[in-house]
Amino acid sequence: MTGTRGEDLRTALATRVVVADGAMGTMLQAQDPTLEDFQGLEGCNEILNVTRPDIVRSVHDAYFAVGVDCVETNTFGANLAALGEYGIAERTSELSEAGARIARETADAYAARDGRPRWVLGSMGPGTKLPTLGHIAFHAIRDAYQRNAEGLLAGGADALLVETTQDLLQTKAAVLGAKRASAATGVDVPVLVSVTVETTGTMLLGSEIGAALTALEPLGIDMIGLNCATGPAEMSEHLRHLSRHARVPLSCMPNAGLPVLTKDGAHYPLTAVELADAQEAFVRDYGLSLVGGCCGTTPEHLRRVVERVRGLEVPPRDPRPEPGAASLYQSVPFRQDTAYLAIGERTNANG
Template structure:
């Protein structure tokens, strides 16, 4: 979304003097936002995400426009809704809008921002997306489990306030280290997030598909809910003319076909560096596939920020220790 918007060279006036704030374009240049949605629907995708990745309290506060979260979210969803409805009417096949709820720029676990502040900001984000016509809410590119929880519960509050019930999706970003930015393993993320009543869980951003296989294998074995995956077009490569993503359309399509076949994914797509041509080839490859039938074997457990510990007892007694006193003994 961002690179395709920037490629159309919006002016500083288009940004209302807030250069780089792509969400402003939902109000000032809906035509170029619309063109991005049209480009992806034209190659056959079922869903597009709204141009609202940064429409949250943390990101908008950096531009001193935190009070516009609802406005920009509603405008972004309305543009995508109009395009989706036009394609549905034209081709007779239903198209959907995923309301993008990005992670923001502050990590509550590290004390960058208060939990209640970002939760309420995500609620405004979600209420705007729902008012604009989003079919589902996508809490995406999450890097901090506390931030993820704030977004999910903010979205739930919005749904309750508006009396609506739409799917709530969560997509996490795992680094090349194999963990989320703050060190959370995939097991900890699943244990912490699945009980919040979300409808799909999966991965997007940070890496290409090659680095996502093991995480998807864990989710396929343990998650009770459907899975999603939207990789980058590989890991970015820095060249003399700037960074670029090396994974070609055919390679992305190969990976997504494998993921659907082996891990039973229900929703696939692309993140950074994935062009309409990437998605056209993914559509051609997976459209008629039936996801493999999963037989998850979830194991009850508890999770810290970093890892999940199963409630498993061998022949010995189960010792539960208290580790919360000031001395850390």
């Protein structure tokens, strides 16, 4: 079975610019949920899906009210590692389904008012343990991501968003879990991947954007893009690479700039107009299909973005995919040179 809304989303992403929401966690915390709301597990935002759905719904409502096309579910931490730290890993499916259902109900209510489709992106976050570093077994998180995704699909998600990924092995586990969930439930929805590139110019473990594209695109993902860690200025060159080489549509959800530490905590300096300027330029220059915001962005940021880009046609791209193989760190194109090629291993004599 194919999810009709999911197919509609695929069509939209191929033809026009779709706008997603912004930050979730800060807006939840701003409503001062109590320790009782968290069932004693302070900071576990996913618990609010069952104890305070009204708070979660109010965040979705705030973004839909400014005109966005889709919202992400409150399930960023509904995975084995994050919930395991609270001792409730067995609640992955329950909390995922509850989060998706709240977003689905809110989206349907807005769609019923004006007939314009609204979509739900099922958020699948990175967790806190990285398989490449041996923190957790690959098969364990793959199977847990499948439970995460099955819950999201049961709750009515129109797409599965593997987001804020820092380790390519973790990303692969999440994508495979999402694909297995679609097969198990018979619901075919787009699988979107958003990697996080640090200010160093690579993902947390040192992977360049080219390595990410080479490793992930063959898995059959429907979209690749960037989110979190930096503001739009630091994402430009990475988006340029994706625009030149990616066969699939592109996304970008930056933070509201790089955080500035003040006496009152971290402050994100990018204004709503500045974010809208950047996203409009990215759509024009790199052919983005999905835009939104991450940490520090608010409904006002997204209102400005909606005014600029929602409904614009996706500019044509002429990608030149470069066949190659990727290590954890970089992609090596399948290109034969006449130069001498030495293959060896360096030994660190200092131990």
